[in-house]
Every structure is written in C-alpha cells, then in structure tokens.
Amino acid sequence: MTRTPALCVSNVSLSYGARRALDDVSFALDRGRFCALLGPNGAGKSTLFSLLTRLLVTREGRIEVAGFDLARDPRAALARIGVVFQQPTLDLDTTVMRNMRYFAALHGMAGREATARIDAALERLNMRERAGEKVRALNGGHRRRMEIARALIHAPEVLLLDEPTVGLDTAARRSITAHVHDLAAEGLSVLWATHLVDEIEPSDEVVVLHRGRVLRQASAAEIAGEGDLIDAFIEMTGGNDEAAA
Ligand SMILES: Nc1ncnc2c1ncn2[C@@H]1O[C@H](COP(=O)(O)OP(=O)(O)OP(=O)(O)O)[C@@H](O)[C@H]1O
Numbered sequence: 001m002t003r004t005p006a007l008c009v010s011n012v013s014l015s016y017g018a019r020r021a022l023d024d025v026s027f028a029l030d031r032g033r034f035c036a037l038l039g040p041n042g043a044g045k046s047t048l049f050s051l052l053t054r055l056l057v058t059r060e061g062r063i064e065v066a067g068f069d070l071a072r073d074p075r076a077a078l079a080r081i082g083v084v085f086q087q088p089t090l091d092l093d094t095t096v097m098r099n100m101r102y103f104a105a106l107h108g109m110a111g112r113e114a115t116a117r118i119d120a121a122l123e124r125l126n127m128r129e130r131a132g133e134k135v136r137a138l139n140g141g142h143r144r145r146m147e148i149a150r151a152l153i154h155a156p157e158v159l160l161l162d163e164p165t166v167g168l169d170t171a172a173r174r175s176i177t178a179h180v181h182d183l184a185a186e187g188l189s190v191l192w193a194t195h196l197v198d199e200i201e202p203s204d205e206v207v208v209l210h211r212g213r214v215l216r217q218a219s220a221a222e223i224a225g226e227g228d229l230i231d232a233f234i235e236m237t238g239g240n241d242e243a244a245a
Contacts, residue, residue: 004067006031006158006189007052012061014047021047023212025061029158029191029205034184036200036220037193039209040237045193046086048209049162052191053083066157082151086162088143092136096127096146099135100153107154114153121149124186125179141172145179158189165199173199197230210237 007029014022022044029035039045050056052063054074063070065077091099097118104114122128125145135143144164151159161180165173177199184190192199200206202221206229207214215236216223223232 003031005029005064006033006066007191008062008064009048009052010062010064012048012051012058012063014051014056014058014060021212022051022058025209025212025214027207027214027217029189031157031189032184032187033205034181034190034192034201035205035207037191037207037209038195038197038200038233039193040195042211043195043209043237044212045195045209046162047212049083049085049160049193052160053081054078079154080157082154082156082159084144084147084151084159084161084164086164086166088147090135090143090147093134095132095134096122096138097131099146100131100150103150104153109153117153117155118149121152122146124152124183125149139172140168141175144168144172144176148176148180148183152183152188156188158191159183160191160193162193163195164192165194165196197233200229208233208236 005028010026012022012025025048037045037048051058054070066080068077068080070077100118101114104118109117119128122131125148127142127145127149130138130142135146138146165176168176180190180192181201200220204220206218206220206223208216220229223229225232
C-alpha cells in the first residue's frame, strides 16, 4: 500500500495578468522528507507558497495536504501546515513565551495544553531557555528559530519555509538549516524554498523550479550526478542566479 504524500501539487498554474508565474507545476513531497524547492530569483517560489497557504487561489490545478484538497477542504488541509514566511512576523516587544501563547490561542489552545505544546516546540529548536526574553533581544538566528517553533505549535505534518535564512549570517544559516534537517529526520515533512545550493544535503529531495516550471524532481545526489549540485543547477537554469552566494 502506498502512503498518501504529505503534499501533492498537480498541474498548478497561476498568472499575474499576462505574466505566467507558475506553469503546470506538479510535484509530490513524501512524508518525513526534507525537500528543497530550488529556484533562482523570480522562479515562482513565493507564488507557490502563497498558493499552498491560500493567500492566493487558482482554478488551474490541485493541491493536496496529507490527502486533503486545499480548495475543497481548506480547514483540514491548512490545519496540517506550519508556515515560516520570508518576511519575519514577530512582535518584538513581547517575550518569546507571550508570542508563542498568542499563536497557541489562534489555534484554539490555552492553559496546560498550550504550555505543553509551546515547551515541546521551543525544546525542538533549542529555544526553551529563551522563553522569558523579549524578541527584540534575540539575534536574527534565534528569532528565526522562534518562528519555526511557533509554526510547530499545532503539530503540523508539513512545514513550509520560504527562504528562511535570508539576512542571516553564515553561522546562523548553518544552524537553522541543520535544525530543520533534524526535524525532517524526526518525521516532519519539510518544503524549504531556497536559491542557495549549500543549504541542501545529498540525500534531500530537490524540486528545481525555473521561470514557473518544474525542471526536475530527484534527490540532490541524483541531480548532482558525478559533479556538484551547484554546477548542475547553473547548467539547468542558465546561471542567472547568485546560487553560490
Ligand atoms: N504581485 C505580482 N504581480 C505581478 N507579478 C508578480 C507578482 N508577484 C510576483 N510576480 C512575478 O512573478 C514571478 C515569480 O515571482 P516569485 O516572487 O513567486 O518568485 P520567487 O522565486 O519567490 O523569487 P524571489 O526569490 O525573488 O522571491 C516573477 O517574475 C515576479 O516578478
């Protein structure tokens, strides 16, 4: 028996006026996998994330989360998704704990249940000892970790992250990337949008998106072949990217 994929995107297209931002995009994310959505700037990654989170809707194609159709059963589908958007959405002048409690409340959780969920989520990101600090006092890497912990409060099956390391220094970038790979190893299904090849491990799944189209889905090792992933990526996309930055 085959398991329902964590995420299944089938023949999805979206245009902004005359501009075709996504063109017949299809891919599937298996459960418990780290999948990089790899594409140069303008490939359509953020547009796809907007569709996956229903900030945008399209009539062209179908999206399923853990078997739930996002258009027909949005409540069930969205309940299974945790999201970290590219732009931080933190209240800087409250503590980590108050931020987390606020989000738990949005998911209908309070009291002991909320406390247990928040503790577990912060623990997974090594952030428990920071619970009493104001967000403003945290460095960029810890703020991002807090956002990831926040996205896990409701125990989603799929975690979506849109270029989550933008603006972070090398050490913080490496730490966040490692933390999220650990989450996938624990069973979470992860879709990680990036244009940075060095955030991807050989065993990761990769969906290469370019000019709104999926060029390939395979493991990073398969795509790299005998060479490096970055060379394969540049060859596929024509090199109009700062992939090595
Ligand atoms: N609101 C919009 N109106 C018109 N065109 C848009 C809009 N948003 C995005 N686009 C265009 O759609 C295409 C895909 O953009 P998108 O932001 O999804 O790409 P991306 O891969 O996320 O790029 P980046 O890494 O720069 O965020 C680009 O050509 C972009 O200029």
